[in-house]
Amino acid sequence: MIDELRKAAIQAALNIFETMFFTFLELVEAPKSPESSEGLPDETSDTFLLTEIPFKGDLDGALRLFLPFSLGESLAMNFLGFDDEVTEPQLLDMASELSNMICGNLFSHYDKTAVYVLGSPITEKLSYSEALTRLKNSDIDMEFETEGQKLTLQLHIVPNIEKG
Amino acid sequence: MAYNVLIVDDSQTMRKVILKSLTLSGFDMGDYFEAGNGEEALKVLNSQWVDLILTDLNMPVMNGMELIQKLKENPTFQGIPVVLITTEGSEKRLQELFDLGVKEYIQKPFHPETLRDVLTRIMENSHD
Numbered sequence: 001m002i003d004e005l006r007k008a009a010i011q012a013a014l015n016i017f018e019t020m021f022f023t024f025l026e027l028v029e030a031p032k033s034p035e036s037s038e039g040l041p042d043e044t045s046d047t048f049l050l051t052e053i054p055f056k057g058d059l060d061g062a063l064r065l066f067l068p069f070s071l072g073e074s075l076a077m078n079f080l081g082f083d084d085e086v087t088e089p090q091l092l093d094m095a096s097e098l099s100n101m102i103c104g105n106l107f108s109h110y111d112k113t114a115v116y117v118l119g120s121p122i123t124e125k126l127s128y129s130e131a132l133t134r135l136k137n138s139d140i141d142m143e144f145e146t147e148g149q150k151l152t153l154q155l156h157i158v159p160n161i162e163k164g
Numbered sequence: 165m166a167y168n169v170l171i172v173d174d175s176q177t178m179r180k181v182i183l184k185s186l187t188l189s190g191f192d193m194g195d196y197f198e199a200g201n202g203e204e205a206l207k208v209l210n211s212q213w214v215d216l217i218l219t220d221l222n223m224p225v226m227n228g229m230e231l232i233q234k235l236k237e238n239p240t241f242q243g244i245p246v247v248l249i250t251t252e253g254s255e256k257r258l259q260e261l262f263d264l265g266v267k268e269y270i271q272k273p274f275h276p277e278t279l280r281d282v283l284t285r286i287m288e289n290s291h292d
Contacts, residue, residue, distance in 0.1 A: 093177040093178075094177045100251055101272045112254065117222075118251070
């Protein structure tokens with residue numbers, strides 16, 4: 001199950017970044033130690049965006065996406081087709097929509113027959129230390145690189161004995 | 165013939181992106197209206213002439229499915245073609261929506277050309 005979810009999430013992320021953000025992601029293949037900060041977005045960026053979207057279905061849980069604020073700005077400009085600076089509310093809204101698209105898309109890759117209900121995504125601005133705290137304890141971690149910066153995608157699955 | 169379009173999505177950013185895609189695609193668009201949820205969409209429909217509705221599914225206050233049900237119950241609005249633009253791809257959920265009268269379904273992410281082709285096909289068929 002974990003491998004299938006991971007593959008579906010990677011496929012969804014690559015597809016969405018290319019189609020809607022005109023940005024090519026490269027998957028970073030590196031096992032992550034739970035005690036290390038590996039997998040954290042690029043620490044040279046001092047502010048990060050964390051967006052989280054809950055889901056319910058055959059599996060319950062949440063998808064989280066971490067990315068440097070500066071990368072978010074660049075993505076938002078690509079997404080909106082703006083040459084000027086994007087506003088912070090537009091940036092947060094873009095990050096929420098990005099996580100929404102990845103989450104919905106990954107479940108349609110994972111299991112087309114099941115119905116997954118997505119909650120409302122919430123996006124926050126975080127410092128490096130806050131991002132480090134939030135990054136721990138996930139079931140599936142994926143790290144990508146683009147434009148010389150790292151972004152991390154996580155899936156948290158809530159154990160549910162009744163659902164098997 | 166230019167078509168008046170109503171875009172319903174709780175993300176203001178996504179509404180802008182859909183509008184940009186419509187403009188880039190060359191779709192023959194007249195006036196453009198937007199709403200953040202189904203309830204706002206019904207208010208727009210009560211005051212403006214709309215030829216085509218593009219709606220998201222997951223929205224607060226009144227979601228896309230509830231909006232489609234309201235449209236189906238209303239003789240004035242039930243003939244307006246509805247296209248779903250959403251991230252969801254569940255076959256079961258989509259069948260429920262097609263049973264409610266949704267004309268087409270576009271899964272995010274999408275290319276502007278896909279949007280144009282789907283909308284042009286719907287509007288041509290709506291005159292048959």
